[in-house]
Amino acid sequence: MMLETNHSPTKVTGDTLSLVDLKSLAKRFLSPNSTLKMLILSEPDKVTRNEGIAKLEIFLKLLYQELGYG
DSSP: OOOOOSSOSSEEETTEEEOHHHHHHHHHHSOTTOHHHHHHHHSOSEEEHHHHHHHHHHHHHHHHHHHTOO
């Protein structure tokens, strides 16, 4: 699956990171039974930068696992 987007799936404003665009991508591209999709959609729309970075690391690990790369 090729994913092309003109912007970053997350936006950083000061010490806050927005997950709104990432949630939109999860809704569009992840399967309905995806654990990763459920996890992303359960997150708040905005988190602190440090919390967001930690969550993105986990999201990437789960994405690799769901795609069969992990």
